[in-house]
Amino acid sequence: MKAYSAPHVLDALGDPTRRAIFEQLGERPSAVVDLAERVPVSRPAVSQHLKVLKDAGLVRDVQVGTRRVYSLDPEGLSGLRDYLERFWGTALESFKKRVEAENEKEKREGEQHD
Amino acid sequence: MTDVQTAVSSSIVVDAPIDRAFAVFTEDMGSWWPQEHRMLQAQESHMVFEPKQGGRAYEVGADGTECKWASVLVWEPPHRVVFTWEISPQWSLETDQAKASEVEVRFFTETDSRTRVDVEHRHLDRHGEGWESLRDAVGSPEGWPVELRSFAQRLAESSVAKGA
Numbered sequence: 001m002k003a004y005s006a007p008h009v010l011d012a013l014g015d016p017t018r019r020a021i022f023e024q025l026g027e028r029p030s031a032v033v034d035l036a037e038r039v040p041v042s043r044p045a046v047s048q049h050l051k052v053l054k055d056a057g058l059v060r061d062v063q064v065g066t067r068r069v070y071s072l073d074p075e076g077l078s079g080l081r082d083y084l085e086r087f088w089g090t091a092l093e094s095f096k097k098r099v100e101a102e103n104e105k106e107k108r109e110g111e112q113h114d
Numbered sequence: 115m116t117d118v119q120t121a122v123s124s125s126i127v128v129d130a131p132i133d134r135a136f137a138v139f140t141e142d143m144g145s146w147w148p149q150e151h152r153m154l155q156a157q158e159s160h161m162v163f164e165p166k167q168g169g170r171a172y173e174v175g176a177d178g179t180e181c182k183w184a185s186v187l188v189w190e191p192p193h194r195v196v197f198t199w200e201i202s203p204q205w206s207l208e209t210d211q212a213k214a215s216e217v218e219v220r221f222f223t224e225t226d227s228r229t230r231v232d233v234e235h236r237h238l239d240r241h242g243e244g245w246e247s248l249r250d251a252v253g254s255p256e257g258w259p260v261e262l263r264s265f266a267q268r269l270a271e272s273s274v275a276k277g278a
Contacts, residue, residue: 058138086126088233090148095231096128098146103130103227 017041017051022072025059027069121236128229132221134230136192139219141165153181153207165189171197183207187216195219199235211239 020039024030032050036043050070053059060073128135138145144161152159152173159173163188171184188196199215202208215237221232 006192030117052139057137068161084235084238085124087148087151088235091146091151092124092231092233093128095139095229096126099135102138102142103134106134110140 015049015052017045018053021049022053022058025070025072029069031067031069040064048084122233123235124233127224128230128231129227131227132223132229134220136195139221139231140191140195143171145166153183153201154179158183162272165191181207184217193209193221200224252259 017039021035024035025037030038032043035046035050039046049113050059050061053099054061054070058073059070061068061070063069107111115250130138132250140163143163147161152161153174153259154173156174156175159181163169163171163251167186167189169186169189170182171186171211172180172182183200184197186195186197186198188194196216198211198216199217200208200211202213208259215235218234218236220230220234224230
């Protein structure tokens with residue numbers, strides 16, 4: 001199991017340029033030079049962003065000849081548990097708001113009838 | 115008990131009696147299910163949760179499109195409901211039943227006006243088999259399947275929603 005946390009992943013994807021890079025890598029594995037052509041930042045900036053994505057377990061790299069090719073890390077993505085944990089956390093908060101609002105409404109209506 | 119590695123759990127306490135909590139969670143699911151996690155994103159939709167064993171949960175789009183994403187396996191109101199989760203890790207419909215995971219929701223009376231709701235989403239490894247084949251595909255010259263791209267987008271979108 002990879003040691004990364006959902007907040008870490010969220011921070012890594014909290015930056016629009018990093019999200020753009022992440023999405024580009026979702027289309028195809030790429031080297032820094034290719035990415036720099038497809039996102040509006042310099043090569044050193046692309047490298048910096050890739051480092052953050054890599055630290056978050058979202059991206060991995062392999063040396064292919066003279067090029068270092070980056071791709072999405074399938075182990076990072078299979079952090080399906082983190083993803084669903086986050087989903088259920090959000091969903092249950094939303095459920096709580098709704099059920100309590102319904103309950104308040106019912107109570108008020110009940111009082112009016114008394 | 116389910117293997118912790120293949121399940122996630124979540125719990126919440128709500129200020130409402132158990133009957134109401136159960137009803138809102140199931141039949142009224144559409145009133146609280148996060149909008150960004152609807153199956154039908156391109157159009158307005160509403161959710162239907164059929165309140166019976168063997169019932170279906172589905173979305174209905176404005177154009178009448180139906181999108182079923184769950185079957186009710188256990189229906190024990192107001193204490194327990196178990197349903198399948200026919201949604202793939204890419205948040206698209208999982209048509210292969212063998213790859214569906216399962217959600218058990220249990221309701222416990224804390225007081226007359228307070229209920230604890232425990233959710234266990236389990237058998238995630240059933241989806242996981244798909245991940246292994248994806249991993250193999252990654253190593254192939256064709257590169258990444260299009261599904262991963264959409265998952266990446268979802269992940270990015272949900273992080274935007276979270277930050278907002």
